[in-house]
Amino acid sequence: MVGYISYTPDNRGCTIARRRLLGAQFMEARLGEDHRLLQRHYAARAARALSRTGVRQAVFPLNYPHEDLFIRRGILPVDTLPLYRRMAPLIVKRRMGQLGLSPGTTTVAVVAEGMTGELERIVTDLALQVRYVMLSLQIPAEAFCEGLKREYGVSIVQQPPRRQLKQADVLLLFRPWEEGEQGSVALHLYDGERVLWRNGISFALPRRLMEEVEENCNLPQLLTVLLLGGMLQNYQIPIIDVDITGKSYYNADIVYNADQ
Numbered sequence: 001m002v003g004y005i006s007y008t009p010d011n012r013g014c015t016i017a018r019r020r021l022l023g024a025q026f027m028e029a030r031l032g033e034d035h036r037l038l039q040r041h042y043a044a045r046a047a048r049a050l051s052r053t054g055v056r057q058a059v060f061p062l063n064y065p066h067e068d069l070f071i072r073r074g075i076l077p078v079d080t081l082p083l084y085r086r087m088a089p090l091i092v093k094r095r096m097g098q099l100g101l102s103p104g105t106t107t108v109a110v111v112a113e114g115m116t117g118e119l120e121r122i123v124t125d126l127a128l129q130v131r132y133v134m135l136s137l138q139i140p141a142e143a144f145c146e147g148l149k150r151e152y153g154v155s156i157v158q159q160p161p162r163r164q165l166k167q168a169d170v171l172l173l174f175r176p177w178e179e180g181e182q183g184s185v186a187l188h189l190y191d192g193e194r195v196l197w198r199n200g201i202s203f204a205l206p207r208r209l210m211e212e213v214e215e216n217c218n219l220p221q222l223l224t225v226l227l228l229g230g231m232l233q234n235y236q237i238p239i240i241d242v243d244i245t246g247k248s249y250y251n252a253d254i255v256y257n258a259d260q
Helices: 036-052 067-072 081-086 088-099 117-129 142-152 162-166 192-198 207-212 219-228
Strands: 002-008 014-021 024-032 057-059 107-114 132-139 156-158 170-173 185-188 200-203 239-243
Touching: 014 036, 024 036, 036 067, 057 219, 081 088, 081 117, 081 219, 088 117, 088 170, 088 185, 088 239, 107 117, 117 132, 117 142, 132 162, 142 156, 200 219
Parallel strands: 002 024, 002 057, 107 132, 107 170, 132 156, 170 185
Antiparallel strands: 014 024, 200 239
16 A cells, blocks of 8 residues: 655644545555654654555655655655656647647657557557657567557658757657757656656646645655556646756746646
């Protein structure tokens, strides 16, 4: 079971209980913003209790000061990389709209080790969304590309030269690779820490669900659990902003849109 750490001024002490949130079951630790020493004491108690129940990952509040106590007990923050990967085609679409790029003229390049089921879905979505898709794999996937052309009538440019890759409008990187030419949009999807550090992407919960969640909840972590658990589909997750410019976003705040 996944843990859920709620940390608000309204809470007091340390309470451990099951919580059903947006259709998913969590083991929640409710912690208050008490005196600093008491905060550490109650956080350590909560980490010990969650660990005993078998919790190995948890949704944490943003900028939670005692996360280290949970990590020592083997409870890690939910890895958000699967969220960004599943949202990749929609992120690309949103960024294209922001930049005024037309689907009929945009070139998207995908750089990866080899084809997987997940990557097949992403490339298929991209090929149906934009006219030009390039695929650079260390392990070629001719059969997949032939099947895509046979089923949907779309052609994938396979193993393009490096110069052509660097001139793509959008780069989806599933492995380390050099940056594209100035003006290219690069979405790093091979390391969770790098995703946060390099990609300025903000999500929100659907409006009908926002009242169930604390304001300081780490939404990407929660959305990852809900998406992987089937409680949400990727098209149900609002994308608030995409600003992939190469600068650091590691501590960037999430901006919510009241219209979502």
